Each structure stands twice: as structure tokens, then as C-alpha cells.
Amino acid sequence: MNDAFVLPTRFGARGLGGCYAPETLMQPLLDLEAAFRAAMEDSGFQAELKAELRHFVGRPTPLTPAPRLAAKLGLKALYLKREDLAHTGAHKINNALAQALLARRMGRTEIIAETGAGQHGVATAAACARLGLRCTVYMGVTDMARQAPNVARMRLFGATVQPVEAGQGTLKEAVNEALRAWAGRCTEAHYILGSALGPHPFPTLVRSFQTVIGEEARAQVLEQTGALPEAVVACAGGGSNGLGLLVPFAGDGLRRMAVEAGGHGRALGEHAARLDGGRMGVLHGCRTLLLQDAHGHTAETASVSAGLDYPALGPELAALVLDGTVDARRASDEEALAAARLLCETEGILPALESSHALALLPALAAEGVASVLLGLSGRGDKDLSTYQSRLEL
Amino acid sequence: MTLNPLLPFLMAGDPSLEALPGLLAGARALGLEAAEVGLPHSDPIADGPVLQAAAHRAIGRGATPRRVLESLAGLTDSPDLILFTYLNPLLQLGLDPLLRLLEPTPVRSLLVVDLPFGEEPDFEAGLRAAGYPLVPLLAPTTTPERAKALLDQRPDPGPGAPFAQRFAYVVARLGVTGTGQGTDLGPVAARVRDLQGITARPLAVGFGLSDPASLRAVRTLGATPVIGSALVADLTLGRPIKACLESRIA
Numbered sequence: 001m002n003d004a005f006v007l008p009t010r011f012g013a014r015g016l017g018g019c020y021a022p023e024t025l026m027q028p029l030l031d032l033e034a035a036f037r038a039a040m041e042d043s044g045f046q047a048e049l050k051a052e053l054r055h056f057v058g059r060p061t062p063l064t065p066a067p068r069l070a071a072k073l074g075l076k077a078l079y080l081k082r083e084d085l086a087h088t089g090a091h092k093i094n095n096a097l098a099q100a101l102l103a104r105r106m107g108r109t110e111i112i113a114e115t116g117a118g119q120h121g122v123a124t125a126a127a128c129a130r131l132g133l134r135c136t137v138y139m140g141v142t143d144m145a146r147q148a149p150n151v152a153r154m155r156l157f158g159a160t161v162q163p164v165e166a167g168q169g170t171l172k173e174a175v176n177e178a179l180r181a182w183a184g185r186c187t188e189a190h191y192i193l194g195s196a197l198g199p200h201p202f203p204t205l206v207r208s209f210q211t212v213i214g215e216e217a218r219a220q221v222l223e224q225t226g227a228l229p230e231a232v233v234a235c236a237g238g239g240s241n242g243l244g245l246l247v248p249f250a251g252d253g254l255r256r257m258a259v260e261a262g263g264h265g266r267a268l269g270e271h272a273a274r275l276d277g278g279r280m281g282v283l284h285g286c287r288t289l290l291l292q293d294a295h296g297h298t299a300e301t302a303s304v305s306a307g308l309d310y311p312a313l314g315p316e317l318a319a320l321v322l323d324g325t326v327d328a329r330r331a332s333d334e335e336a337l338a339a340a341r342l343l344c345e346t347e348g349i350l351p352a353l354e355s356s357h358a359l360a361l362l363p364a365l366a367a368e369g370v371a372s373v374l375l376g377l378s379g380r381g382d383k384d385l386s387t388y389q390s391r392l393e394l
Numbered sequence: 395m396t397l398n399p400l401l402p403f404l405m406a407g408d409p410s411l412e413a414l415p416g417l418l419a420g421a422r423a424l425g426l427e428a429a430e431v432g433l434p435h436s437d438p439i440a441d442g443p444v445l446q447a448a449a450h451r452a453i454g455r456g457a458t459p460r461r462v463l464e465s466l467a468g469l470t471d472s473p474d475l476i477l478f479t480y481l482n483p484l485l486q487l488g489l490d491p492l493l494r495l496l497e498p499t500p501v502r503s504l505l506v507v508d509l510p511f512g513e514e515p516d517f518e519a520g521l522r523a524a525g526y527p528l529v530p531l532l533a534p535t536t537t538p539e540r541a542k543a544l545l546d547q548r549p550d551p552g553p554g555a556p557f558a559q560r561f562a563y564v565v566a567r568l569g570v571t572g573t574g575q576g577t578d579l580g581p582v583a584a585r586v587r588d589l590q591g592i593t594a595r596p597l598a599v600g601f602g603l604s605d606p607a608s609l610r611a612v613r614t615l616g617a618t619p620v621i622g623s624a625l626v627a628d629l630t631l632g633r634p635i636k637a638c639l640e641s642r643i644a
Contacts, residue, residue, distance in 0.1 A: 023532065
């Protein structure tokens with residue numbers, strides 16, 4: 001273990017996570033951990049973050065009962081944690097804003113970020129606009145094409161969107177390029193990683209700034225119903241939304257479920273279900289479950305959802321699944337699309353394609369006899385309208 | 395101790411695996427005692443555009459880690475080799491198969507870009523015990539205290555050992571390989587002098603060096619310049635290795 005860090009760098013019985021970073025980034029990562037620890041113990045920082053989450057982000061987000069969808073699926077009760085109603089349209093703003101505040105506290109004037117679906121990029125661009133920080137977002141060219149409205153939103157917020165042409169042009173390549181850019185500018189720039197992955201301390205940082213989702217949801221469901229649900233469900237790309245919702249329910253003895261992208265097939269390259277086809281490996285600074293070929297090269301992935309196609313599962317969430325406290329399932333592109341349509345028709349809510357993967361698990365849970373579910377609606381679907389239009393023939 | 399004048403970097407599999415032994419023989423014919431051989435990786439996060447492209451071409455031509463090491467087996471007309479790589483391909487091979495593949499090659503040490511000391515202690519200890527030390531990297535962000543610790547953690551085996559097993563790699567500038575030509579060498583010169591004050595082991599300086607003047611400037615400091623992206627780019631254009639290296643040794 002790297003004894004220069006103070007916080008635990010590893011997760012679970014198999015020691016996932018770690019800090020597999022090039023030497024150039026080691027001191028910046030050590031400095032980041034120190035700044036994070038100081039901020040978490042500083043009541044001034046906590047108060048500032050809380051105020052921004054309330055007045056800028058719009059927290060707490062509602063917990064919405066979804067009785068018509070529940071009845072349709074044969075569930076007794078269904079509650080949706082509405083991260084789609086957070087400012088900029090997804091949970092990503094919780095972490096982006098907190099890290100931007102941390103960066104300002106560290107005296108950084110420039111922010112680097114990667115984005116897949118564009119939600120983290122938009123959230124980071126908005127946070128930077130609000131705090132007066134310069135912002136560059138790296139985004140794969142495939143994702144730029146399929147999430148074009150988010151590219152425009154980032155540019156409106158004054159961010160530079162840097163196209164990444166390499167490979168499949170999706171999140172993995174964007175992270176590569178953001179890490180390279182950070183290595184070049186690490187003395188003045190902070191890198192706001194958007195998922196619970198990367199080298200320590202990023203997974204811990206991101207999880208810490210996202211558990212507000214589950215903390216609120218737990219209090220809200222208790223207040224509304226007087227009881228906890230039987231299951232809590234979240235989609236899982238890198239793991240920021242999954243950990244954010246599921247971790248605060250750790251001691252409750254209920255079923256915690258993470259849904260991965262099943263894509264359009266079960267062969268390597270046709271999906272992004274790391275728990276099904278992944279092997280232990282190291283990518284982007286951490287040891288975790290990784291979709292890869294026999295030679296240790298990262299495999300291609302496929303998903304209708306730009307936010308779920310990362311080839312590795314964040315190390316903490318992977319550890320929770322391997323240690324048996326979180327169940328991982330997969331939902332296919334078609335199942336997710338159908339689930340999105342059903343939510344629209346029964347509740348008047350347009351979910352992001354990512355969140356639709358969590359929704360797609362509900363019929364199976366009902367069939368297994370689960371009566372009540374709390375589901376993380378991680379983002380809104382406006383960014384996915386063109387996909388919905390073409391795939392659902394609207 | 396005579397100064398090793400140049401440490402060339404070659405990407406295995408680019409232009410081809412078949413060409414690699416000839417390139418290495420060419421480097422040896424010029425009297426170079428060591429060379430870095432890059433193991434192509436799908437996600438080379440510390441590499442700039444030239445080496446990224448070379449790695450992807452090599453992977454496209456089937457230069458898997460196993461085939462790369464097999465192509466080096468039995469080479470006698472080669473400088474000592476430093477295997478420059480990312481960690482995951484090595485982890486997927488596993489320690490024992492990796493050691494079996496390394497044994498018949500001229501590889502004398504490994505430079506694993508994304509493996510800080512302590513993250514894979516058993517793996518690193520197994521490599522070292524088998525005679526493959528890991529090269530310490532010292533970046534512009536590495537504090538003097540940290541540099542001391544890094545040099546102790548991956549210690550100098552001493553003057554009896556070859557350059558490939560002794561040297562520490564000084565990263566000349568922030569960023570990735572192959573960019574930043576024309577960088578002011580003042581800061582790295584100061585760092586090299588400071589490091590020479592705390593260690594007697596040979597130092598190599600790389601990242602963004604290409605023109606003969608920069609390479610000479612590094613030699614003037616008593617350190618060995620690394621030539622990577624510029625050499626790979628020249629070889630891609632079909633220039634003979636002798637011509638590529640000769641002008642850079644002078």
C-alpha cells in the first residue's frame with residue numbers, strides 16, 4: 001500500500017482500488033487527498049457546500065411515489081429519487097460542484113473534466129461558470145454526436161469542449177485524454193473526475209460527494225411511509241450514482257441492486273456488464289473489474305446509453321458486489337428503452353437512458369416477489385430525445 | 395564511469411515485430427548499451443499522440459505482449475533492454491509466465507509507467523528477485539523528499555550492474571511523451587544537479603527531447619538523454635535506424 005496516503009486506498013476483501021498513477025500525478029493526488037481531508041473537517045466548507053447544494057442545485061431533490069407504474073408492474077410501492085430534477089439534469093452536479101469548491105479552496109483557477117453522456121461535463125461547466133473557474137471538458141467524438149445538446153450546453157456555460165478522436169470516441173478515451181491533460185497542467189489545474197473511479201483519492205472523493213442522494217432518499221422514504229423499502233435500485237456506469245444511492249442503506253439489511261448496461265448481446269464488445277464478463281485488471285489508476293481481452297488491452301463496449309458504457313466498474317462498487325452486499329444485474333438496450341417508455345406513459349417523467357436501465361429491472365424484482373422499491377432516477381432524458389425518437393419510432 | 399550517450403525508445407511492433415531485432419542490432423552497432431522497448435497498450439495514459447498511434451498500429455498488427463517477448467527471445471546482438479510498459483498487460487500474463495517469457499530475452503529491467511512502489515508489492519518483489527528491477531521515475535512534481543524515498547525503494551544495485559538496471563528516469567517536463575519540443579531545459583538541469591547530489595546512480599532524462607542540441611545539453615549535465623517519439627516518428631517514415639541515431643549521438 002502507498003503509505004503516503006492517510007485515507008484507505010483499497011476497498012473490500014480483494015483490495016480493489018489503489019493508486020496506479022504515473023509519478024507526475026502522485027504529488028497532485030497526495031495534495032488532493034490532503035485538501036479533501038481538510039475540507040471535510042472544515043465546517044466553513046461544509047456550510048458553503050450545503051448552501052450551494054440547496055440554492056444552486058436545488059437539493060433536496062424530491063422522492064416521488066410512482067403508484068401507476070408500480071401497479072402496472074405488480075409492485076406495491078415504488079419511489080423515485082429524482083436526481084433528474086437537480087440543476088443541470090442529473091446527479092453529476094453534486095460531485096462537480098463540491099470538487100469545484102475544493103479546487104477553488106486549493107487555489108486552482110482551471111478545471112479539467114472528462115464526460116461520457118455529457119451530464120458530468122455540463123455539471124462541471126455550470127459549476128465552473130458559477131465559481132469563475134476556467135473549464136475544459138474532454139469528450140469522445142461518438143458521444144459528442146449522440147449527446148449534441150449537452151455539447152451546446154457546455155459551450156453556453158463557457159467551457160471548451162475538446163473532441164477526442166481516439167478509439168471508440170467514448171468515455172474511456174475521454175478519461176485517457178483528461179489524465180494526459182492533467183499531467184501537463186497539474187500545477188494550476190484540478191481534474192474533476194465524474195465517476196467513482198480513477199486513482200485514489202478520486203473514488204473516495206466522488207462517493208463522499210454523492211452519498212447525499214442516498215442520505216436524503218432514506219430520510220424521505222422513512223418520512224413518507226414510516227418504513228424502508230425492500231429493495232433499492234440504481235444504474236451503474238462507473239459507480240457514482242450507484243454508490244451515492246446505495247451506500248447510505250448499507251446497514252439496513254435490504255436488497256441493494258446495481259444495474260449494468262447489457263447492450264445488445266453477451267459477447268465481449270456487445271455490452272458493458274463488467275460483473276458478467278469482466279476480469280480483475282488495472283485501468284485509469286485503479287484495480288477493479290474490467291472488460292478486457294486476453295492480453296490486458298481494454299475491450300470495446302456497447303450500450304445505447306452513453307453514460308453506462310465505461311469498460312470498468314468503479315472499485316468500491318465492484319468490491320461491494322464481489323463481497324456480496326450489492327447484487328449486480330444487467331438490462332439490455334431494448335429493455336431500457338421499453339422501461340423508459342413505460343415511465344413516460346404512466347408517470348409523466350422522461351428518464352435518462354442510464355436511469356432507464358434501473359427501471360428495466362423492476363419487472364424482474366416484482367416477479368421475484370419484491371413489494372416495495374426505491375429507485376434512483378439519476379437523470380432526465382431530454383439529452384436522449386434523438387435516441388428515443390429513432391429507437392422508439394416516435 | 396563513461397556516459398551512456400543516448401537511450402533510444404522503440405515501440406515493439408511498429409513498424410513491425412519482424413523489424414525489431416534488426417533495429418536493436420543497429421542500436422548496438424552504434425555502441426549503445428541500452429534501449430527501451432515499449433509494449434503496446436490500448437490505453438497509454440502517459441503517452442502523447444506519436445506513441446499512442448504507434449501502439450495502436452502495433453496492436454492492430456498483432457503485437458501482443460506474449461508475441462513481443464517471444465520476438466526478443468534468443469537475441470544476442472542487442473543492447474540491454476528496458477521493457478517500457480503499463481501494468482495491466484503484465485498482470486494479465488501473471489508473474490510466473492512473465493518471468494518465463496523474459497528469461498531468454500535481453501530485457502534487464504522494467505519501467506512500468508503506472509506502478510508506483512508499494513501498489514503491487516508481491517509482483518514487484520518477484521520481478522526483482524528474478525533479476526528484473528523496476529526503474530524509478532522522478533517527475534517535475536516529485537519533491538526532493540519523495541525523490542529520496544523513491545530512489546531508496548527501488549535501489550541502485552551498484553556499479554557492477556549494467557546501466558539498464560541502475561539508472562533512474564528523470565521526466566523532463568510535465569505532460570506526456572513526445573510533446574513540448576523546444577522546452578526550456580533550465581528547470582530540468584537544476585533538478586538533475588540536485589539529484590546528482592543525492593545519488594551516484596546514472597540518470598536518464600526523457601519526455602519531449604528530440605533535437606541534437608537538447609540531447610547534447612542533457613549529456614553536458616552528465617545524464618543520458620532518452621529519444622522516443624521523435625525516433626518512432628522517423629522510423630515510421632522508413633528512415634534507417636543508423637541515420638536516425640547517429641546524428642543524435644554526435
